[in-house]
Amino acid sequence: MDQVAQYIWIIPAAPLAGFIINGLISFSWGAKSSDFHKKVSTIVSPLVILISFLVTLAVFIQMVQNPETNRIFSQNLYSWIKTGFIEANVNLVLDPLSIILVLIITGVGFFIHLYSVGYMDHDRSIIRYFAYLNLFTFAMLILVLGDNILLMFVGWEGVGLCSYLLIGFWYQNRNYAIAGMKAFLVNRVGDFAFIIGFFMLFWGIYHYEGVPTIAFSALKDVMGKMPEWYLTIVTLMFFIGATGKSAQIPLYIWLPDAMAGPTPVSALIHAATMVTAGVYMIARMSFLFIATPMTLTVISIIAAGTAFFAATIGIVQNDIKKVLAYSTVSQLGYMFLGMGTGVFTTGIFHLMTHAFFKGLLFLGAGSVILASHHEQDILLMGGLRKKIPITFITFLIGTLAIAGIPGLSGFFSKDEILWQTYITPNVYIPQLPHILWIIGLATAGITSFYMFRLLFLTFFGEFRGDEGALEEVHESPFIMTIPLMVLAVLSIFGGYIGMPEALGGSNHLHHWLSPVLSMKEAVEEHGAGHFQEYLFMGFSILVSLSGAALAYIFYILKPSIPKSIGSKISGLHQLVFNKYYIDELYHATFIKGTLGLRMLLNKFDQKIIDAFVNFVAVIVKAVSRVHGFFDRVVVDGLVNFVAAFTQYYSSVMQTWQSGMLNRYLYYILGSFIMAYVILRII
Amino acid sequence: MKDAIFILVAVFAVGGALLTAASQSIINAALGLLLSLISIAALYIFQSADFVAISQILVYVGGVMVLLLFSIMLSSGSTDFFKNNPAMKVFPALLIVVVFAGLAIYALFSANLTFYPGQYGPSTREIGNLFLKDYILVFELVSVLIVVMLVGAGVMLRKELVRKAVASDGDSKDEKENKK
């Protein structure tokens, strides 16, 4: 064990300390906090994340130097639960998988904290904001670092809580507060499945494996006796949990509403880190998922559906953050598509690049929103590129990255996923890989289209807002543009660590992760060698470029086209614009259903339970009347008799209690002498 | 010679006690008590109990007597200085005391206890050993008791507390009178 492992505890402890400091300031002074408190808060919060980041970096450097077999650092803090069969420790583990996540959380997180200092500068609750943000970082680190499912679940719920708190951060606005609740409730559904999943897993471990541990590192080597059908249910439950947290069909509906929170929050929580928790969870438990091809198939189908579905909604959204939110849902679908192939590195790779470019896009959007004085409707923007050049250039880089333009990070990760999807055979449906590939490719085109639409509407053309509003548009302060630039650089070069061998890279990421992930061997050569891979890359480049070109034609050359198309297929447009009425559908089924059930129960209550209660009441009343008579005559009589008896005799004894000390002594002595004499006689 | 001194000391001890019991003046009673206590210390010395005798003189003569005398000064008016120790119903008390003493002496002689001649020697070391070994718990309890005593005596004589008690007592008396 290396020396550096004993400092792992600092990584989560630093944000926790930040949370405590900020929380205490916010709790003690609240709205009355002065500029000094604010300054302390804005310095402490990024600083603690920086400390975590530096510690992680130190561990990372040590890890790179170590041989492949010695890259797992763990620190056991204390024995948490030790009961009967289950044994869970608070054990923090940094291995090649978790360190990538920790680097993203602390690294990207640090820049988002920095950005927040500028973005939230004028908000009076900034200290509370930073307290939540630090708490979120802490919970997310626990989620990632935890070495067993229970500890992971602590983090899992912790990030859910922080997500709720931050979505509803401006709770004075009723809609925002409702959005927070919606996120929390929808997550509840997923978490419920997650809980069932790990309870079933515990039982399975107990029943089939007989190993008294639930730590990932130990389980990995001992799993094997559990039957596949049981494992399939377990992993499906886990996946449902992941659909809640990572916004997949059918539980994705909370994520677009989550944009009610401050924009840096959307960047950190709802794009870069928390929503990828599901992907991480699957990678962490890859040894379970790889054994269940059925679950992987389900994941692939749902993921492809989500990716395509969310992308189509993204086309018609007009709110800059909503577009990005649907884009996030769609990209998360991509990640799950990668996980579903069984080659888990692809998903993790896309997770990483997505954290860079989506974080960048959200921060850019925040910068745009701040620049145009909290205007979020892109139809009221336009031509902003000259006013806010830094934001524009970084946003452009982000757009190029997400659209899959060659040379930027998004291209590599997306292409990797598509390629693996195509070549990984499916045991249940032989045609499935091809269908999924086509859907993925189409999604890539749509992604490119709506991202360039966003870019063109926002930064090009004529300004469409109010007169004079353009004059007030101004570039964001330095502290906000630096994170943009850093993330832009990462978005460009972040992809090279996972560059496929076909392009002359060596796919470092794959070799880095393969010791800790149980997965299918990534198929690099498949029949025709690299030729097929080049061909597919060509396809996806073509699709991306055509998406961009279409957006250029529609929104720069002929702005009238979208309108005419929209009116020609107004039904479809309405359908998509209203997000396929999924929210309304859920409202009509689950919410109305619950309310209806409530009414039914109410009727049942009134008609049957109340009647029964009244009946019981009548009987009790009759009985109590009889009892009351008995009480008055017999019991009271007895009590009064005892009282009278006591009173009579106490009046006799009263005279003995004279209150004179001397007389008491007489009693003592008299009884002493009497006792002595009687004892002598006997 | 030893017996002569012993008889003298015994007379002083009993005589002081009787003076305490019989005197009309509280001051004389206190002086009788003092005489008795010193004589009892001498009786301790006759029985080789040097440490106890010294403690008796230090604590009683040095502490308790001074306290008693102060209390007498503080609590009595000077006018009936020699008649401020009234007695009541002497005869029944005398009767019961004589009966008690008779019984005690009767018990002493009828019990047939076997005695051994006492041995003289220093006792302080053994007392110390006993206190810190066998009776350590008692020793600690006594120290707690002394602390409680100090605090209790201090609290009881706090001016405002007494005044409050006086005030509330006055109120309750008024209420009683009103009821009557």
Next chain:
Amino acid sequence: MTSLLSENPNSYLIISVLIFSAGMFTVLTRKNILAIIMGIELMLNASALNFITFSFFRKSTLYSGHVFAILIIVLAAAEAVVALAILLAIFQQRKSVMTDDISDMKG
């Protein structure tokens, strides 16, 4: 057993009885609380004298009797302090230290 009175345990025990009786008589007859306290002191001393005597003449190598005598002295001192404090408090309140004035506990 020598003929000396001072080496005969009975003489000490009789002195002890007499002092105890005198203390008892004091407590029985006096109205003044101070005098009652003095009586109590006398009785305590008589019992301490008993302890010493029995310690000396029955097990003269064991000193437990001495320990109890010392404990009695300490207790008597503590009792005297508290009793006198109570007495002064009562006196401040009622201007009297006679027991017939302080018979509130009468039933």
